[in-house]
Amino acid sequence: MQTEQVVNHLVDWLKDYAVKAGVNGFVIGISGGIDSAVTSTLCAKTGLDLLCIEMPIHQAESHVTRAQEHISQLKERFSNVKDKVVNLTPVFEEFKTEVSLDGKKATVDMALANTRARLRMTTLYYHAGLLGLLVAGTGNKVEDFGVGFYTKYGDGGVDLSPIADLLKSEVYEIGEYLKVPASIMNAAPSDGLFGDARSDEDQIGASYPELEWAMQMKDEGKTRTDFEGRNREVFDIFMRYNTSNKHKMIAIPICEIPSNLK
Ligand SMILES: NC(=O)c1ccc[n+]([C@@H]2O[C@H](COP(=O)([O-])OP(=O)(O)OC[C@H]3O[C@@H](n4cnc5c(N)ncnc54)[C@H](O)[C@@H]3O)[C@@H](O)[C@H]2O)c1
Ligand SMILES: Nc1ncnc2c1ncn2[C@@H]1O[C@H](COP(=O)(O)O)[C@@H](O)[C@H]1O
Numbered sequence: 001m002q003t004e005q006v007v008n009h010l011v012d013w014l015k016d017y018a019v020k021a022g023v024n025g026f027v028i029g030i031s032g033g034i035d036s037a038v039t040s041t042l043c044a045k046t047g048l049d050l051l052c053i054e055m056p057i058h059q060a061e062s063h064v065t066r067a068q069e070h071i072s073q074l075k076e077r078f079s080n081v082k083d084k085v086v087n088l089t090p091v092f093e094e095f096k097t098e099v100s101l102d103g104k105k106a107t108v109d110m111a112l113a114n115t116r117a118r119l120r121m122t123t124l125y126y127h128a129g130l131l132g133l134l135v136a137g138t139g140n141k142v143e144d145f146g147v148g149f150y151t152k153y154g155d156g157g158v159d160l161s162p163i164a165d166l167l168k169s170e171v172y173e174i175g176e177y178l179k180v181p182a183s184i185m186n187a188a189p190s191d192g193l194f195g196d197a198r199s200d201e202d203q204i205g206a207s208y209p210e211l212e213w214a215m216q217m218k219d220e221g222k223t224r225t226d227f228e229g230r231n232r233e234v235f236d237i238f239m240r241y242n243t244s245n246k247h248k249m250i251a252i253p254i255c256e257i258p259s260n261l262k
């Protein structure tokens with residue numbers, strides 16, 4: 001990858017879009033992970049306003065520390081960066097008192113995990129509306145178009161998606177170039193939605209390099225019978241997620257009314 005040129009292209013694309021949209025800049029959630037670190041640095045490099053928001057919900061200490069470290073160094077490097085902490089833990093706890101928590105524990109936990117992501121989306125759009133900003137998305141190509149590993153209308157609910165055409169390994173390459181803190185470069189990717197230390201790999205059963213490989217194999221028209229052992233296992237995992245989350249990758253279905261009925 002021609003990293004410097006790709007970075008310039010991304011920054012120009014962000015700036016051009018925001019200027020044409022007539023907004024002041026961007027708002028983004030900072031988690032302490034690589035995707036939000038890279039995306040926020042790209043937004044900062046546009047010179048437009050950038051509001052970085054930390055939104056803890058029973059957050060692991062290590063995530064909070066990394067997010068703070070990232071925001072501090074970004075503010076030192078770019079005068080257009082501001083930050084805010086919105087503690088969503090009490091909001092989340094209050095929400096839980098108003099809805100039914102009956103059901104299989106794993107199902108309830110998953111619905112609540114996705115609720116965390118949607119509370120963050122609501123917070124980002126509040127600030128976007130208040131300050132004339134666009135919500136910058138942090139999904140990469142493997143998450144968004146490979147396994148669909150994001151919350152629909154949660155972290156998937158954004159205005160523009162600068163790194164969605166980049167594989168996770170390419171996001172790391174850009175992170176290195178943009179001088180993202182080592183603590184973030186070395187952290188295991190995690191959605192941090194369950195209040196424990198589980199990583200994306202723990203949840204999915206395959207690592208991002210493995211998923212990237214499977215995505216490339218699918219694009220080359222390969223099928224499971226082309227592989228055996230761990231490769232077949234990974235390919236099956238990828239295809240399972242890709243198929244069941246297809247609804248997140250395409251436009252929502254609309255029921256068309258036949259013209260003879262109108
Ligand atoms: N970047 C990350 O690492 C990240 C961020 C957030 C969430 N996650 C993970 O992503 C996963 C999200 O869970 P999820 O996908 O079950 O929840 P989701 O809410 O994103 O998607 C499920 C919802 O989609 C709708 N739906 C399901 N099938 C559909 C279909 N065929 N057509 C139209 N709509 C349909 C339903 O409303 C369903 O509740 C979790 O495992 C979570 O941990 C990862
Ligand atoms: N604790 C958080 N504070 C702010 N923004 C967050 C937080 N956790 C997640 N986010 C945002 O959501 C996306 C996706 O998160 P994953 O950690 O990959 O699930 C992340 O890039 C942040 O923008």
Ligand SMILES: O=P(O)(O)OP(=O)(O)O
Binds near residue numbers: 190
């Ligand atoms: O979206 P982020 O920034 O939380 O990155 P990761 O998913 O790699 O933790």
